[in-house]
Amino acid sequence: MKNIEKRIDADLVIAGGGIPGICTAIQAARMGLKVALINNRTHFGGNGSAELMINLSGAAGMQEFNFNARETGIIEELWLENLYKNKNANRWLWDSVILDKLYKEKNIMLFPNTCIDEVVMDDKSKISCICGTQNTTETRYSFYAPLFVDDTGDGTVAYLSGAEYKYGREAKSEFNERIAPDEADNNVLPSTMVFNSEKRDHPIRYVAPDFATDLTKTDVLKYRVIPKDNFGNFLWFYEIDGKLDQIFEAEDIIKHHKELVYGIWDYIKNSGEFDSENHELSYVSPIMGKRESRRIMGDYMLSEKDVVEQVDFEDSVGHGGWSIDLHAIDGFYSKEPINRHIFLNGIYQIPYRCGYSKDINNLFIEGRCMSTSHVAFGSTRVMATLATTGQANAAAAYLCKKYNCTPRDIYNGHLEELQQLLLKYDQYIVGKKYVDDNNIATEAKVTVSSERTAGFTDGNSETLLDMDYGITVPVVKKFKGIKLYAKALCDTELRFAVFKPSKPENYNPHEKLCERTVSVKKCPEFSEIILDADIEVESGFYFIWIYKNENISLMSENIQLTEAVTSQHISVNEINYIDLETLKPKNQKWKMLNESLCFRLVEDENIFKGENLINGYSRPYKLPNAWQANGVENEYLQLDWDENKEISEITLIFDSYLNEYLRGEKKRVEVARPMLVKDYNIEVRMPDGTFKTLKEVRDNYQRINNFKFDKIKTDCVRVNFLATNGQPYVSVYDVRIYK
Numbered sequence: 001m002k003n004i005e006k007r008i009d010a011d012l013v014i015a016g017g018g019i020p021g022i023c024t025a026i027q028a029a030r031m032g033l034k035v036a037l038i039n040n041r042t043h044f045g046g047n048g049s050a051e052l053m054i055n056l057s058g059a060a061g062m063q064e065f066n067f068n069a070r071e072t073g074i075i076e077e078l079w080l081e082n083l084y085k086n087k088n089a090n091r092w093l094w095d096s097v098i099l100d101k102l103y104k105e106k107n108i109m110l111f112p113n114t115c116i117d118e119v120v121m122d123d124k125s126k127i128s129c130i131c132g133t134q135n136t137t138e139t140r141y142s143f144y145a146p147l148f149v150d151d152t153g154d155g156t157v158a159y160l161s162g163a164e165y166k167y168g169r170e171a172k173s174e175f176n177e178r179i180a181p182d183e184a185d186n187n188v189l190p191s192t193m194v195f196n197s198e199k200r201d202h203p204i205r206y207v208a209p210d211f212a213t214d215l216t217k218t219d220v221l222k223y224r225v226i227p228k229d230n231f232g233n234f235l236w237f238y239e240i241d242g243k244l245d246q247i248f249e250a251e252d253i254i255k256h257h258k259e260l261v262y263g264i265w266d267y268i269k270n271s272g273e274f275d276s277e278n279h280e281l282s283y284v285s286p287i288m289g290k291r292e293s294r295r296i297m298g299d300y301m302l303s304e305k306d307v308v309e310q311v312d313f314e315d316s317v318g319h320g321g322w323s324i325d326l327h328a329i330d331g332f333y334s335k336e337p338i339n340r341h342i343f344l345n346g347i348y349q350i351p352y353r354c355g356y357s358k359d360i361n362n363l364f365i366e367g368r369c370m371s372t373s374h375v376a377f378g379s380t381r382v383m384a385t386l387a388t389t390g391q392a393n394a395a396a397a398y399l400c401k402k403y404n405c406t407p408r409d410i411y412n413g414h415l416e417e418l419q420q421l422l423l424k425y426d427q428y429i430v431g432k433k434y435v436d437d438n439n440i441a442t443e444a445k446v447t448v449s450s451e452r453t454a455g456f457t458d459g460n461s462e463t464l465l466d467m468d469y470g471i472t473v474p475v476v477k478k479f480k481g482i483k484l485y486a487k488a489l490c491d492t493e494l495r496f497a498v499f500k501p502s503k504p505e506n507y508n509p510h511e512k513l514c515e516r517t518v519s520v521k522k523c524p525e526f527s528e529i530i531l532d533a534d535i536e537v538e539s540g541f542y543f544i545w546i547y548k549n550e551n552i553s554l555m556s557e558n559i560q561l562t563e564a565v566t567s568q569h570i571s572v573n574e575i576n577y578i579d580l581e582t583l584k585p586k587n588q589k590w591k592m593l594n595e596s597l598c599f600r601l602v603e604d605e606n607i608f609k610g611e612n613l614i615n616g617y618s619r620p621y622k623l624p625n626a627w628q629a630n631g632v633e634n635e636y637l638q639l640d641w642d643e644n645k646e647i648s649e650i651t652l653i654f655d656s657y658l659n660e661y662l663r664g665e666k667k668r669v670e671v672a673r674p675m676l677v678k679d680y681n682i683e684v685r686m687p688d689g690t691f692k693t694l695k696e697v698r699d700n701y702q703r704i705n706n707f708k709f710d711k712i713k714t715d716c717v718r719v720n721f722l723a724t725n726g727q728p729y730v731s732v733y734d735v736r737i738y739k
Helices: 019-030 076-084 089-103 156-161 249-269 302-307 375-382 383-403 407-413 413-423 611-615
Strands: 004-009 012-015 035-038 108-111 115-125 126-134 139-144 147-150 195-199 280-283 316-320 324-327 337-344 348-350 363-365 445-448 461-464 469-475 480-486 492-500 510-521 523-536 540-546 552-557 563-570 587-590 600-603 638-654 677-685 691-697 704-724 732-739
Touching: 004 600, 012 019, 012 469, 019 035, 019 076, 019 089, 019 108, 019 383, 035 139, 076 089, 076 383, 089 108, 115 156, 126 156, 147 156, 147 383, 156 363, 195 249, 249 280, 302 324, 302 348, 302 375, 316 383, 316 413, 324 732, 348 383, 375 383, 383 407, 383 413, 407 413, 445 611, 469 480, 469 600, 480 492, 480 540, 492 523, 611 732, 638 677, 691 704, 704 732
Parallel strands: 004 139, 012 035, 012 147, 035 108, 147 363
Antiparallel strands: 115 126, 126 139, 195 280, 316 348, 324 337, 445 638, 461 552, 469 540, 469 563, 480 523, 480 552, 480 600, 492 510, 492 540, 563 587, 638 704, 638 732, 677 691, 677 704
């Protein structure tokens, strides 16, 4: 007997159901491609699956100044969906969120539990089909398509097709990287294994298996700490075996992980050092979470210079921003610091050429096997960033079918169209405007009910200046300063400086433009003070450094603002926080706060004007780029044309506060981002001058709202707002209306 054999034909075959592959499949299916999504496990999501539930980190995390940096597009949709349906961060509900998104796309064929083990070539540079067995059904599949995607993590399809790849760490000399080792080797970032416990209402006995590691017979606890207050949850630094081959020695690594996991739990339960009597081991992942193995070579390999210097690429299709986060090769057993977070100045661009094989003409590559050096991989490897490579490849695959061409041909001849497609579907390309001749919103006159003034004056708390603080503010043309609200114990002076960032998309204090002091009179109640600057500047966000003065408190409130971020300059005693320039541990860093200092610009520059709705930007870049109203009820936006237009589609892009690092494994209070518009009606003007309701929307929790309908003629579209999910004013980035 032999397995059943079946042939599957598709427009795009994706090997690997990790987060990037999922984003590729959803985006490609929505663009009309017939997609086969193959996964070697039951659960889709890779390291972010229900089996591992490793947090979907990205550009918004682990930095000082990556404000407004969160990746959007499909990954933002998944994040917001999970928040709404799974606020308690249940791993199995997250699994259902992923499956629900995949099941809803009729153009996606799912093949779980299917291991690809063969690649058939037309010639040495083109794949004909890939083959694998679905063990649950004893079926041998052959997948045929003009285009393939390798999201296997290990680069399995590329490897079997003969594509060139790299494994291990390159020497400093190969890419001129400061952070690389002097000599090349085969070491990679070690893998980790998830386990969790639950607290019961009665004591739980634990007897360790004989294979468990006895931590008391090692010296590991001289260098590593099991936290007393978080001992029952998975901790990423329980990692090992970066010197073993992550593919060919994977089963040995899994065995070593199990020895460590059950040994750690034995120590937690039986050493007497932890309040763990009622805790029970509730889950141990059957697989390890791999960080690094093969990296496939594309037409371009991203390197340290590209990440650190934030190089501008003509073929930028996404962005990253996580620190260059390189781990000790021996992981938990290393005597070195467990990792090093080399902080960046801001987000960097990811070029399209990193997303397809330089050798195999019809193979896209994405996820952790994308084309980077080991050092750059230390930043790109986080899942939310890798999701952008998946969405980019989906749009490129659509264009490949449209023009009957290869991935490389898209770079050579259709790059602008690719980038505009990505912008249409809310993928961010640093500094690039969305332009579409079919979007007739840009031809309309925009009228709005009100326009909010940047900043606020009604705080409910105070912030003592017992350390340096910073506040970023937007400036259009001329910065005359800001107004703050201060209490003072005595007559004193407040020193401040104004800084320009190093790039338009950055927020870091790079170039000092001025430094001044302002006199502050003794005052037991808050009174206005003006930090006078009067500087001619280019449009952008500017950083105001407010120096320590313990005689002064400033008015603040626990709110989040699109237009400003408050930070404090704190001392750090973390040897793994590394300065970008010196590559030595930082002793101070800027920490973004959830609260905001109350402020007003000395000269209001109409930051939140209605025209922002059609300016081509759907997130902050140089300026906030949103329209914000004074309130919610009775607020509206309206687009008028001089003559009737035939329309069939409307897209609204709301503010989901891209400045926050959303952690999918953390429980939350809210089920929707408070900034998002919740309830609204869309109306169109009829020939008799009356308005007809086209769409009533209730309980929205997504950033993107898109509506398609039968063509209708009108000379006016109006959106009436009824409620947000908590924010006291409406905030909208973009209105698009298509012919």
